[in-house]
Amino acid sequence: MKEQRLNSSWVNSLLMLPALVLLAIVFAWPLLDSAWLSTQASSVLTGLTPLANGGANWQRLLGDARFWQDAAVTLRFAGVSVALELVLGLAMALLLHQPSRGRGWLRALTLLPWALPTTVLALGWRWIYNDPYGPLNAILRACGAAPFGFLTTPASTWLFTVLADVWKTTPFVALLLLAGLQSIPAELEESLVLEGASPGQILRRLTLPLLKPWISLALLFRLAQALGVFDLVQVLTRGGPAGSTESLALYAYLNAMRFLDFGYSATLVIATFLLLVLLTALGWLLLRRRALEPSR
Numbered sequence: 001m002k003e004q005r006l007n008s009s010w011v012n013s014l015l016m017l018p019a020l021v022l023l024a025i026v027f028a029w030p031l032l033d034s035a036w037l038s039t040q041a042s043s044v045l046t047g048l049t050p051l052a053n054g055g056a057n058w059q060r061l062l063g064d065a066r067f068w069q070d071a072a073v074t075l076r077f078a079g080v081s082v083a084l085e086l087v088l089g090l091a092m093a094l095l096l097h098q099p100s101r102g103r104g105w106l107r108a109l110t111l112l113p114w115a116l117p118t119t120v121l122a123l124g125w126r127w128i129y130n131d132p133y134g135p136l137n138a139i140l141r142a143c144g145a146a147p148f149g150f151l152t153t154p155a156s157t158w159l160f161t162v163l164a165d166v167w168k169t170t171p172f173v174a175l176l177l178l179a180g181l182q183s184i185p186a187e188l189e190e191s192l193v194l195e196g197a198s199p200g201q202i203l204r205r206l207t208l209p210l211l212k213p214w215i216s217l218a219l220l221f222r223l224a225q226a227l228g229v230f231d232l233v234q235v236l237t238r239g240g241p242a243g244s245t246e247s248l249a250l251y252a253y254l255n256a257m258r259f260l261d262f263g264y265s266a267t268l269v270i271a272t273f274l275l276l277v278l279l280t281a282l283g284w285l286l287l288r289r290r291a292l293e294p295s296r
Contacts, residue, residue, distance in 0.1 A: 057266075071248060073245065075227075082223055084166045085172075089173030090174075090215075114170075114175070118235075122231065123235060131152060151241075153241065161232070169225070179214065180210070180211045183210075229249060230247060239254075248271070252272065
């Protein structure tokens with residue numbers, strides 16, 4: 001029996017080997033290469049020059065006010081957008097889970113925003129927000145109101161960038177939560193209905209506790225994506241005005257492609273990755289701890 005288990009373990013390891021090699025090629029190697037590059041003073045102008053103390057880029061990072069500003073912008077963007085997407089995604093999933101005629105077509109239409117390329121979506125929202133010729137301002141003028149500069153002030157630009165991201169990615173959250181809803185046995189809900197439970201009580205006592213693993217999965221996926229937001233911000237706002245929407249990913253891109261400072265850009269990439277790992281680990285531990293509380 002022990003020998004059979006060992007053979008099964010070797011077979012499982014061999015089956016996983018192609019996937020591990022693929023991950024090493026497309027993920028681990030670029031990450032390690034960026035970590036090495038972060039210890040170099042590398043640009044088109046200066047060439048590849050090892051730094052004297054191996055940490056000058058990291059010292060520069062710690063004293064870079066723009067980095068800390070972009071980190072705050074990125075964290076706030078991720079926190080607000082992911083929270084809104086979880087709430088709206090849950091509501092959308094509950095609606096799509098209800099039996100109705102044409103439910104399949106409704107689900108397909110709901111997923112269209114998520115299926116659109118982010119660059120195309122950002123261009124569309126840039127036109128919608130246009131001052132003074134966009135559709136939203138056309139509606140305001142038709143109602144007798146003055147045109148509004150949606151992307152002219154730091155506060156409004158940040159807010160409407162978040163709304164564009166929420167519109168794009170809420171269907172993804174809804175899809176994950178809908179899969180979780182479909183995994184809940186219908187008999188459990190029927191038993192609560194027979195006991196006289198209201199829809200709110202069913203949601204609180206049955207649906208949400210059983211959806212915790214799916215909510216955790218959606219939270220971790222979206223947190224990782226939101227912390228690395230780039231294409232939406234680059235196309236919609238270019239990080240402006242006054243850096244109010246500039247993300248860490250966009251700052252790393254600008255250092256590499258505009259300032260040709262590849263060593264510092266790699267440092268920003270590694271710093272963003274470490275921040276992502278830290279927040280994801282903390283979120284996972286917190287959700288896991290809360291998921292275990294009812295069973296104690």
